[in-house]
Amino acid sequence: MSGTGKRRSQKERSAETSTRLMNATIDLLHDRGLARTTTPEIARQAGVSRGALTHHFTTREAIISVSVADMLSKTTRDLHRFAEDFIARGGSSDEIVDYIWQMMDDRLFYVTMEYLPEARHNPDFRADLIPTVRDFHAGLDAIWTALAARTGVDPDHTRIVMNATMCLVRGMISQTVLRPNDPAYYQEMLAFWKQQVRQQFPIEAASAQDSRRKAGTR
Amino acid sequence: MSGTGKRRSQKERSAETSTRLMNATIDLLHDRGLARTTTPEIARQAGVSRGALTHHFTTREAIISVSVADMLSKTTRDLHRFAEDFIARGGSSDEIVDYIWQMMDDRLFYVTMEYLPEARHNPDFRADLIPTVRDFHAGLDAIWTALAARTGVDPDHTRIVMNATMCLVRGMISQTVLRPNDPAYYQEMLAFWKQQVRQQFPIEAASAQDSRRKAGTR
DNA sequence: CATAAGAAACATGCTTGACTGTTTGCAAAA
DNA sequence: TTTTGCAAACAGTCAAGCATGTTTCTTATG
Numbered sequence: 001m002s003g004t005g006k007r008r009s010q011k012e013r014s015a016e017t018s019t020r021l022m023n024a025t026i027d028l029l030h031d032r033g034l035a036r037t038t039t040p041e042i043a044r045q046a047g048v049s050r051g052a053l054t055h056h057f058t059t060r061e062a063i064i065s066v067s068v069a070d071m072l073s074k075t076t077r078d079l080h081r082f083a084e085d086f087i088a089r090g091g092s093s094d095e096i097v098d099y100i101w102q103m104m105d106d107r108l109f110y111v112t113m114e115y116l117p118e119a120r121h122n123p124d125f126r127a128d129l130i131p132t133v134r135d136f137h138a139g140l141d142a143i144w145t146a147l148a149a150r151t152g153v154d155p156d157h158t159r160i161v162m163n164a165t166m167c168l169v170r171g172m173i174s175q176t177v178l179r180p181n182d183p184a185y186y187q188e189m190l191a192f193w194k195q196q197v198r199q200q201f202p203i204e205a206a207s208a209q210d211s212r213r214k215a216g217t218r
Numbered sequence: 219m220s221g222t223g224k225r226r227s228q229k230e231r232s233a234e235t236s237t238r239l240m241n242a243t244i245d246l247l248h249d250r251g252l253a254r255t256t257t258p259e260i261a262r263q264a265g266v267s268r269g270a271l272t273h274h275f276t277t278r279e280a281i282i283s284v285s286v287a288d289m290l291s292k293t294t295r296d297l298h299r300f301a302e303d304f305i306a307r308g309g310s311s312d313e314i315v316d317y318i319w320q321m322m323d324d325r326l327f328y329v330t331m332e333y334l335p336e337a338r339h340n341p342d343f344r345a346d347l348i349p350t351v352r353d354f355h356a357g358l359d360a361i362w363t364a365l366a367a368r369t370g371v372d373p374d375h376t377r378i379v380m381n382a383t384m385c386l387v388r389g390m391i392s393q394t395v396l397r398p399n400d401p402a403y404y405q406e407m408l409a410f411w412k413q414q415v416r417q418q419f420p421i422e423a424a425s426a427q428d429s430r431r432k433a434g435t436r
Numbered sequence: 437c438a439t440a441a442g443a444a445a446c447a448t449g450c451t452t453g454a455c456t457g458t459t460t461g462c463a464a465a466a
Numbered sequence: 467t468t469t470t471g472c473a474a475a476c477a478g479t480c481a482a483g484c485a486t487g488t489t490t491c492t493t494a495t496g
């Protein structure tokens with residue numbers, strides 16, 4: 001695939017196998033659930049032997065934990081990129097809500113729903129995750145803090161709105177499980193929420209001229 | 219416990235064993251998670267033999283499905299009782315938010331988080347649950363519809379606020395897994411949300427004299 | 437009302453299958 | 467040649483489902 005030639009260094013081989021295994025793990029978590037994400041299944045999905053898996057990851061819990069942390073840190077990188085861009089051009093609160101929804105709906109929270117119960121009952125697993133989750137929230141903070149500074153809104157209040165937004169979106173994605181195939185329902189709720197958030201940042205007309213939206217809302 | 223060698227009818231025996239098994243199942247789901255809710259463990263927790271379990275429930279999936287449905291329908295009954303009372307005395311929107319939070323935080327959504335991933339990947343299991351969930355939402359509707367009628371707010375808009383409230387609370391409970399031991403955080407967010415909801419039902423100061431008990435729902 | 441037949445509730449043990457962690461074997465890179 | 471990356475076989479565990487045995491209740495009948 002991406003191999004520049006036939007000869008690859010050990011590091012290259014190792015890195016590619018690890019990556020394949022981690023990607024396979026996330027794919028399986030998303031597509032088939034944690035219970036069905038077994039080590040033989042991961043190896044099959046990654047196209048390597050189970051021996052290769054045990055060579056790179058000592059235990060099932062380890063590969064899952066590492067894969068999830070990897071996914072989260074990638075998402076955090078994206079988040080920081082978005083934050084930079086958002087700050088540079090002075091984006092709207094609507095955009096933030098849309099971005100968060102897209103991000104969470106694009107596998108992130110579905111995968112989260114898979115490991116969250118395990119994290120609740122397994123202290124080691126939970127301890128592994130918490131630092132990564134903290135980084136992720138720092139990325140979120142960067143965005144909302146910028147919005148707060150620009151609109152002169154109390155940062156503490158902004159943080160509440162931010163967290164409420166995250167919770168709302170989490171709950172919405174949860175609901176898709178038992179209420180699927182109803183995009184209009186979720187778009188309507190998002191529209192309502194965007195309006196609520198707008199009310200929290202009233203002076204936003206400052207940079208109203210560049211209200212070009214990338215993500216079309218309904 | 220209660221029956222010390224007393225002669226009980228078959229139906230009584232059967233019913234008690236079933237109940238014990240279903241309660242044990244919910245307890246285990248909450249305390250140890252779906253993966254650890256095995257049939258031997260359920261039997262042990264219920265204080266009956268595994269044979270008794272297989273006698274009453276053909277398969278593991280069955281006992282879990284039935285137990286969850288039972289829990290949901292109990293919650294729905296409570297909800298209807300609350301609705302009746304709420305309508306009778308013309309309660310406030312704050313009360314609804316508090317009630318929902320209490321209800322969800324009191325095991326309901328923790329247990330839900332356990333089976334939701336399974337429901338996502340298992341169509342039979344999901345199909346079993348959907349009708350019960352629909353009943354539950356009907357109970358919710360009863361409350362909010364009463365509030366809408368009293369305050370003269372558009373029912374469709376009210377439904378959006380209701381659903382947003384449910385989603386918010388779901389997301390909040392999800393967050394408790396990786397952000398535990400911070401009740402102030404959640405109370406602050408609830409306070410914010412109660413204020414938002416209040417704004418949606420502005421005329422609420424009116425007294426509760428014109429609330430009729432019978433004519434409301436159904 | 438006594439009791440025996442039968443049904444329902446419950447208990448115990450066995451079989452199968454699958455998964456996890458480990459060890460041994462082997463080829464390619466260093 | 468040594469080390470590293472990977473493959474394949476192995477051993478231990480445990481749950482799920484099933485089948486057969488045992489107790490408790492119900493009821494039909496004399």
